[in-house]
Amino acid sequence: xxxxxxxxxxxxxxxxxxxxxxxxxxxxxxxCPLFKFTGWESDAPRAKLITAxxxxxxxxxxxxxxxxxxFNCFYCRRCEAACSSGVTLTDVFTDAKKDLVEMGYTGPxxxxxxxxxxxxxxxxxxxxPHEARSHGENGIETDPVKCQSCGICVEIxxxxxxxxxxxxxxxxxxxxxxxxxxxxxxxxxxAIVFACNxxxxxxxxxxxxxxxxTHDRDYEIxxxxxxxxxxxxxxxxxxxxxxxxVLVSCCPEDDCQHKDGGxxxxxxxxxxxxxxxxxxxxxxxxQIVEIPNGDKTLFQAEIDTxxxxxxxxxxxx
Amino acid sequence: MALNFGPVYEMMPSxxxxxERHQKGIPxxxxxxxxxxxxxxxxxxxxxxxxxxxxxxxxxxxxxMPWAVVRPDNTEQVQKLMVYANQALIPVIPRGGGxxxxxxxxxxxxxxxxxxxxxNRILEINMPDVYCRVEPGVVDDDLNLxxxxxxxxxxxxxxxxRIATIGGEIAxxxxxxxxxxxxxxxxxxxxxxxxxxxxxxxTLGAHTRVEATGYQLHKLMVGSEGTLGIVVEATLNFVxxxxxxxxxxxxxxxxxxxxxxxxxxxxxxxxxxxxxxVDSVAIKAVNKTMNLGLKEVAASLIFEADGMVKEAVxxxxxxxxEICKKHRGSDITTSYDPKERAKxxxxxxxxxxxxxxxxxxxxxxxxxxxxxxxYSKMAEMAGKIHEVAEKNNIIMTAYGHCGSGCMHTKILMxxxxxxxxxxxxxxxxxxxxxxxxxxxxxxAEHGIGLSKAASFKVEKADSLKLLQTIKLALDPNNILxxxxxxxxxxxxxxxTGLRYAVNN
Numbered sequence: 029x030x031x032x033x034x035x036x037x038x039x040x041x042x043x044x045x046x047x048x049x050x051x052x053x054x055x056x057x058x059x060c061p062l063f064k065f066t067g068w069e070s071d072a073p074r075a076k077l078i079t080a081x082x083x084x085x086x087x088x089x090x091x092x093x094x095x096x097x098x099f100n101c102f103y104c105r106r107c108e109a110a111c112s113s114g115v116t117l118t119d120v121f122t123d124a125k126k127d128l129v130e131m132g133y134t135g136p137x138x139x140x141x142x143x144x145x146x147x148x149x150x151x152x153x154x155x156x157p158h159e160a161r162s163h164g165e166n167g168i169e170t171d172p173v174k175c176q177s178c179g180i181c182v183e184i185x186x187x188x189x190x191x192x193x194x195x196x197x198x199x200x201x202x203x204x205x206x207x208x209x210x211x212x213x214x215x216x217x218x219a220i221v222f223a224c225n226x227x228x229x230x231x232x233x234x235x236x237x238x239x240x241x242t243h244d245r246d247y248e249i250x251x252x253x254x255x256x257x258x259x260x261x262x263x264x265x266x267x268x269x270x271x272x273x274v275l276v277s278c279c280p281e282d283d284c285q286h287k288d289g290g291x292x293x294x295x296x297x298x299x300x301x302x303x304x305x306x307x308x309x310x311x312x313x314x315q316i317v318e319i320p321n322g323d324k325t326l327f328q329a330e331i332d333t334x335x336x337x338x339x340x341x342x343x344x345x
Numbered sequence: 346m347a348l349n350f351g352p353v354y355e356m357m358p359s360x361x362x363x364x365e366r367h368q369k370g371i372p373x374x375x376x377x378x379x380x381x382x383x384x385x386x387x388x389x390x391x392x393x394x395x396x397x398x399x400x401x402x403x404x405x406x407x408x409x410m411p412w413a414v415v416r417p418d419n420t421e422q423v424q425k426l427m428v429y430a431n432q433a434l435i436p437v438i439p440r441g442g443g444x445x446x447x448x449x450x451x452x453x454x455x456x457x458x459x460x461x462x463x464x465n466r467i468l469e470i471n472m473p474d475v476y477c478r479v480e481p482g483v484v485d486d487d488l489n490l491x492x493x494x495x496x497x498x499x500x501x502x503x504x505x506x507r508i509a510t511i512g513g514e515i516a517x518x519x520x521x522x523x524x525x526x527x528x529x530x531x532x533x534x535x536x537x538x539x540x541x542x543x544x545x546x547x548t549l550g551a552h553t554r555v556e557a558t559g560y561q562l563h564k565l566m567v568g569s570e571g572t573l574g575i576v577v578e579a580t581l582n583f584v585x586x587x588x589x590x591x592x593x594x595x596x597x598x599x600x601x602x603x604x605x606x607x608x609x610x611x612x613x614x615x616x617x618x619x620x621x622x623v624d625s626v627a628i629k630a631v632n633k634t635m636n637l638g639l640k641e642v643a644a645s646l647i648f649e650a651d652g653m654v655k656e657a658v659x660x661x662x663x664x665x666x667e668i669c670k671k672h673r674g675s676d677i678t679t680s681y682d683p684k685e686r687a688k689x690x691x692x693x694x695x696x697x698x699x700x701x702x703x704x705x706x707x708x709x710x711x712x713x714x715x716x717x718x719x720y721s722k723m724a725e726m727a728g729k730i731h732e733v734a735e736k737n738n739i740i741m742t743a744y745g746h747c748g749s750g751c752m753h754t755k756i757l758m759x760x761x762x763x764x765x766x767x768x769x770x771x772x773x774x775x776x777x778x779x780x781x782x783x784x785x786x787x788x789a790e791h792g793i794g795l796s797k798a799a800s801f802k803v804e805k806a807d808s809l810k811l812l813q814t815i816k817l818a819l820d821p822n823n824i825l826x827x828x829x830x831x832x833x834x835x836x837x838x839x840x841t842g843l844r845y846a847v848n849n
């Protein structure tokens with residue numbers, strides 16, 4: 029209820045009617061990578077709109093934790109695609125961030141940061157698809173409003189100084205840990221599939237199958253924010269752990285939210301395929317496929333084809 | 346902030362049904378977070394206001410702050426919590442996806458929100474015995490995806506199946522477009538394990554299709570809105586996915602003709618797998634915002650039949666087609682093709698977003714949104730809704746699963762204006778008076794919670810004492826989701842803070 033309006037939320041103010049238009053159906057949180065990772069509703073997009081409403085109306089006190097909710101977002105926009113009220117959620121979040129920055133809150137949330145040992149090579153500044161990185165007096169700086177947490181800077185930084193602190197399971201270490209865990213615990217394991225968040229992977233979203241259904245799984249799917257940020261280690265680690273193959277899904281080239289993520293991923297896969305070849309490993313064991321937004325059926329078909337191919341090749345000996 | 350519109354329209358004396366402990370203002374002991382930590386571990390507790398604020402909301406108009414949110418992984422933790430809460434007199438509010446539309450999970454008296462989303466294991470899919478066992482946090486769509494590989498599906502599925510959990514569906518006896526043929530959640534539940542407010546674990550129901558072994562208490566738990574026990578495991582039946590599905594649509598220039606067609610279809614012995622009504626307000630809304638170019642008639646009926654044999658489906662569809670024709674239905678088309686079916690259903694499917702975008706100043710609210718009336722009254726009900734809306738200066742659509750007698754509405758109003766809330770309250774009161782006058786019922790699918798308590802109390806006037814007796818027998822300290830159903834305040838507008846900004 030609107031008792032004392034926090035007038036400082038000048039940018040958020042214009043979304044007041046949108047915040048009422050959200051019917052809070054919750055359809056947004058099913059595919060949100062944050063919700064999928066933490067399982068807490070309060071990390072889901074709906075909660076961010078509720079937080080924005082609370083801050084704007086003065087019902088919710090502005091604090092580090094309430095501000096941080098709005099800095100945590102990978103801008104995948106799956107919430108917007110699912111919204112039954114047509115709310116452009118990330119625009120609301122961005123405007124809220126503008127206000128928060130003006131009030132001295134900068135997250136970082138999922139915003140990328142730069143460690144002090146940065147060599148200032150400016151590669152990240154050049155390659156940031158969102159023009160969020162710049163070189164100033166204090167070295168490389170990230171604009172928390174512009175940053176969309178795609179992680180391209182993290183992938184490209186030769187000094188490993190660019191970082192996303194709160195990865196919500198989408199960081200390099202998370203993906204490697206998770207894929208290793210699957211390979212270690214499933215004797216049936218053959219493949220790791222790295223899916224772009226937009227590939228709508230054809231699997232259970234928020235429930236778990238009985239052990240009897242999963243103990244003989246031959247692949248597992250792990251979601252990352254953009255195929256363009258899959259590092260060499262992430263793609264090669266499964267091979268060290270006896271995977272038969274690795275499949276990467278990316279968006280069609282003209283449909284990548286982070287400009288040329290698909291192109292970058294393909295380049296990366298081609299490079300690693302030649303390394304595999306030089307190690308006498310069939311390069312077909314690492315493949316990349318384009319999956320248009322929402323095409324679960326195609327994705328499942330591509331996975332099935334890949335597994336068939338791996339079955340023909342057998343394990344790496 | 347509570348709105349004050351002057352004297353509240355008292356539906357009935359609150360003393361007859363009230364929540365005694367609440368009314369007498371017996372103070373609650375302080376909640377001991379370390380106790381919660383002991384049971385659930387730090388990572389499964391939320392106490393920061395920014396988290397609690399989000400958990401104070403669902404898909405209803407209500408908002409109230411809980412004191413803590415906890416997330417159990419297993420039955421034992423739920424039992425331990427209930428033992429503690431029962432002794433410390435702390436309200437516990439079980440919560441699934443938070444997609445409820447009447448405030449069932451809004452902690453009106455504070456307390457601990459019990460977030461069941463992590464008890465999300467599908468425990469067993471038993472094909473020979475045609476049942477599955479699931480934990481309450483399993484999401485409906487996920488269960489259906491798991492069943493699909495067996496050629497089966499779980500039919501009660503509400504529209505919110507992408508986030509609705511089985512536990513929440515059980516608590517509200519949820520159903521959706523297919524209830525006309527397959528029934529609601531209550532029809533699909535064979536048995537369950539329930540933690541009682543005292544912490545005791547009981548096994549109710551059976552694993553068989555029929556059971557006559559005493560009180561069917563599992564059926565009582567269905568629709569109890571988290572006030573009687575916490576479902577920690579459910580045994581559900583499922584049915585084969587039909588081989589054939591055919592959908593049709595018919596337009597009507599008169600609401601009464603559509604209504605007559607509905608009644609005759611249901612009385613004819615035809616078994617539609619879906620029978621939906623969309624009114625003129627809804628059609629106009631969809632056209633206005635989505636530019637779908639639908640014919641702006643008084644009403645459209647969308648009908649569907651499914652089955653394993655094409656001839657049987659043909660028979661059902663033709664029967665419904667003929668009845669529509671007889672009642673001056675026009676532009677009748679039917680199709681088996683999935684793409685054509687999607688096109689036919691488009692107007693209905695796009696209704697929610699269309700209503701949200703109808704007018705920038707108006708919000709689409711969930712109030713009085715799922716009453717059920719006898720088939721022969723469906724059209725009259727829709728007409729009544731239009732009449733009452735106009736009289737009270739709000740916009741209301743009428744659409745719904747008319748094959749189940751369920752009428753959905755949305756109220757479009759300027760939520761900033763206090764007088765719009767007063768209008769909504771007046772309109773809703775009038776609508777429910779009509780519903781009861783034709784032997785309808787307050788809720789068909791979404792439950793009572795807070796928003797519909799007033800009409801519920803009038804409708805169930807002669808059994809309210811009995812309901813409260815049952816409640817107190819199971820929950821002597823009234824700690825499980827208190828302040829809901831018969832205990833809810835009579836005036837829903839002032840029951841809690843509203844989730845909208847309302848001008849002073």
